[in-house]
Amino acid sequence: MRQYIDKKNTQKKAYYNDRFYKAPQVPKEEVDSDEVFAKDVESLSSKFNLKETYIQRGQLVVYIEAKDIVKVMTFLRDELDYNFLSELSAIDWLAKSGEFEIFYQMLSTSKRKRMRVKYFIKEKQEIQSVMGIYKSADWAEREMYDMFGVKITGHHYMKRILMPDDWHDHPLRKTYPLHGDEEAQWYEIDKIFGKEYRDIIGPEERDSAKIVEKDTHNFARIKHEVPFGAEYSEEPVDTDYQEEDGILIVRKLSKKDVKILKERP
Amino acid sequence: MQKVNRLKPFFENLVFEREDNNMIINFGPQHPSSHGQLRLILELDGELVTRAIPDVGYLHRGMEKMAENMIYNEFLPTTDRMDYIASTSNNYGFALAVEKLIGLEVPRRAQIIRMMLLELSRLTSHLFWIATHALDVGAMTVFLYAFREREYAMDLFEEYCGARLTHSAVRIGGVPLDLPQKWLIHLMKFINDMPEAIETYEGLLDQNRIWKMRLEEVGVITPEMAQSWGCSGPMLRGSGIAWDIRKEEPYELYDEVEFDVPVSDRCDSYGRYKIHMQEMRESLKILKQLIPMYKETSPELMAHAPKYISAPKEQIMTQNYSLMQHFVLVTQGMRPPVGEVYVATESPKGELGFYINSQGDPYPYRLKLRAPSFWHTSILQELLPGQYLADVVTIIGNANIVFGEIDR
Structure with missing residues (x-):
């Protein structure tokens, strides 16, 4: 029998943990420490409800409410001059709090600044597409749906992108198994020969080592x-390894036939 | 008489009878000029593309999932397999992201070696690009010449780290090896030979009537389009936006070397071709400046951070504590602080970003790879309609996409 693993979180665990080890934090700085970001946050907070703002490793992080996303992104592009959406994806916190964290990585080429807009959603909650504002969100949102199963409304072609269309489950969720399950080892035998041949053929060997x-x-x-x-x-x-009287697989080289180059011509 | 566009269907589920002259063809995934496993579903009106749906995912290996279940050093060789044409740029992007997360300072000599490798990989990537792109468009000779020079660059890689394609020559915290003897002499020879080679390619292509006919006014990306679709690298600079991360947000020693950022306002494929050519010259310029800088440095190669980086080999072999640290780092892996970081570097293809969310474990909680080719492929759905079928090949080749990093 396979060893039981917690299906809620299949992420690999460290085999040893020091009881007294407390992981340090990457420092978070106040928004006021950077003039440009301070201005951005000021104009953002006058219009929207910001839950948390800080600067980490030179980039602004802003937590907003999920319902504001389209307005925030429009505001960022039109008023604050963040002209690129470099990346967008989700983080799975389902085992911890039943939530997904969605992040949008922004870039302003005129200010030379990068910021991250983030918010939390519940597992089955739908989010609004920002494709109308940044077209780059098109494939990124499809990938997010593909990998996490986050439903997106207002997208023109909501289909899986990397996985096949008929794929079951979403691979980047922490609940997604890392190895094939017990059923999978019978899959080909059932398909090709039928269940009654299970005893005769035996399970598929899935351990390559x-x-x-x-x-x-x-x-x-x-x-x-x-x-x-x-x-x-x-x-x-x-x-x-050569068959007798067969065609030569490896021609034996003699030293005098070989020309060795000292340097590249 | 049979009507040409009114074929009688043989299959019940297929409708061949159409009102208009449109035809749907399937381009790829096994097509010699799809540069990997790109599948395009093209709707054609005669030879004019009216609709294009790119389909990717044929090379998906789940690198992000793999990263979540590997220690940081273990994942580094996997990044080789993203943009396998210039694998050092991926190694470096990942190493830099982890270093930023930890807050490591890399020794100066390691920085210079890294920059040399990065610029060499930019050269190999651009040489590969010009070779395959010219071959797609029909210029066979350029392919042969460019592959010869690429071979010399690969020889340099081989001499340095033993590998030609998947280098893994950059480590988190520095580089593992110093430059071998005579490497700089060989590099200098390469630098001296290259400008002539670039002139040869340009001599073959610049005023070539076929080349110009097939590239000019083909694949026009307006600046608005480039911004909205998240283009980066030569694709962005070809639209007149001067944005090079090496220049704007300098990492390593890029602020100490002099180089220009070539920009083109033409917005078409020909402009992007000129940019690639010019970028090769700039890379050579950077390499040339690095050689005297290298000679002035002290010989440290790895950062000193016993919590995260193993000590040098001699120390591990002679000192007990270093050996213990090394054992812990190899078996358990380093544990970066809790936090998140997004680090973008200028890879040959564009902005290569690594987003790492660490929870203080030896495994990253979430790692997102932002590969430029992914975004440059998504733009095809807007770029291809209105172009002719023959130009599709030009546009795909010109976008410089690599499927290792699109599907990851």
């Missing part, structure tokens, strides 16, 4: 290969 009796040992040591299970011997064996 498994050693079977047909493998040889020491195959990397030329002239010292031994059959599976046999002891390693110092005596060289003249294993010839």
Whole structure:
């Protein structure tokens, strides 16, 4: 039986954690420490409800309300001159709080500043598309839907982008299994032969590192290969991979036929 | 008599009978000039494209998911497989993002070696681009010449790190190796030979009637379009917007070297071709300035941060504490502080960004790869309609897209 893993969060865990270790924080600075950002936040907060604002590693982070997103983005583009939407995606916090965190990475070429607009949504909550404001959101939103299953309203072609159309589940969710499940090992046998052949054929071998009796040992040591299970011997064996009277696979080179270049011509 | 556009259908579920003259064709995913696995569904009116739907995902390996389940150093070689034409730029983008998250200072010599590798990979990428693009458009000779020079650049990579395509020569915190003996001499030879080679390509293409006919006024991206679709790199500068991250938000020592940012107002494929050519010259200029800078540096190659970076090999072999640190870092991995960072670098293709959300674990909680080609492919749906079918190949080739980084 496979070892039970928590289906809520399949993310790989560190095998050792110090009880007393407390992870340090990447410092968050006050918005007032940067003139340009201070102005931006001031004009943003006069129109919208900002939940949290800070600067981290030179970039402004603004938490807004989910319903404001289209207005905020329009305001950012038209009034604050953030002319690029570089990236947009989600972060899965479902195991922790049942929420997705959506982030929009913005760039202003005239101010040479980058900022991040963020908000939280519930799992089944739909968000509004910003495709009408930045066309680059088109594929990014499709990818977000594909990877997280975040539903987006107002998008012209809401389809999966990277995964096949008939794919089940959304791969970047933390609940998505990292390996195939127990059913998957029977999939091809059921499809090709039928369920009744399960006992005869056995499950598909899904462990690529498994050693079977047909493998040889020491195959990397030329002239010292031994059959599976046999002891390693110092005596060289003249294993010839060439079939007798067959077509030569490897032509044996003699030193005098070879021209070795000292330097590139 | 049979009417040409009124074929009788043989299959019940297909409708061949159409009111208009339109035809839907499937371009790719296995098409020699689709530069990987690009599938385009094109609606044609005669030879004019009226609608285009790019379809990607044939090379999807789930790199973001892989990143969430690997320690930081483990993920670095995976980034090689994004833009495999210039893999150092990916390695570097990731390493820089992690360094920024931790707040590491990289030694000066490592910075210079990194810049050399970055500019060399920019050259290999641009050489590959001009070779395949010219081949797509029909100029076979350029392909042969450009691949020869690319080979020399790859030789330099091979001499430095042993690998030609997937280098992994940049590590988090610096570089693992110093330059080998005579490497700078070989580099200098390469720098001296290259300008002539670039002139050869330009001599073959610049005034070439076929080349001009196929590139001029083809694939026009207006500045508004470029901004809205999130274009970057040569695609953006080809639309007259002078935005080069090396210049505007300098990382490493790009603020200490002199170089120009070529911009073109033509907005078409020919303008972008000129930019690529000019960028190669600028890269050579940067490389030339780096050689004397390298000679003035002290020999440290990796940052000193025992919590995150292993000590040098000699120290690990001689000092117990360094060995213990190294063991912990290899088995458990470094644990960057809690926080998030988005770092953009100018890869040969455009803005390559890494967004990392760390929760203080050895594994990133979320890692988003912002690959320029992804955004340059999405623009095809607006760029292709109105163009002729033959120009589709020009536009795809000109956009310099690589599927390793689109599908990730």
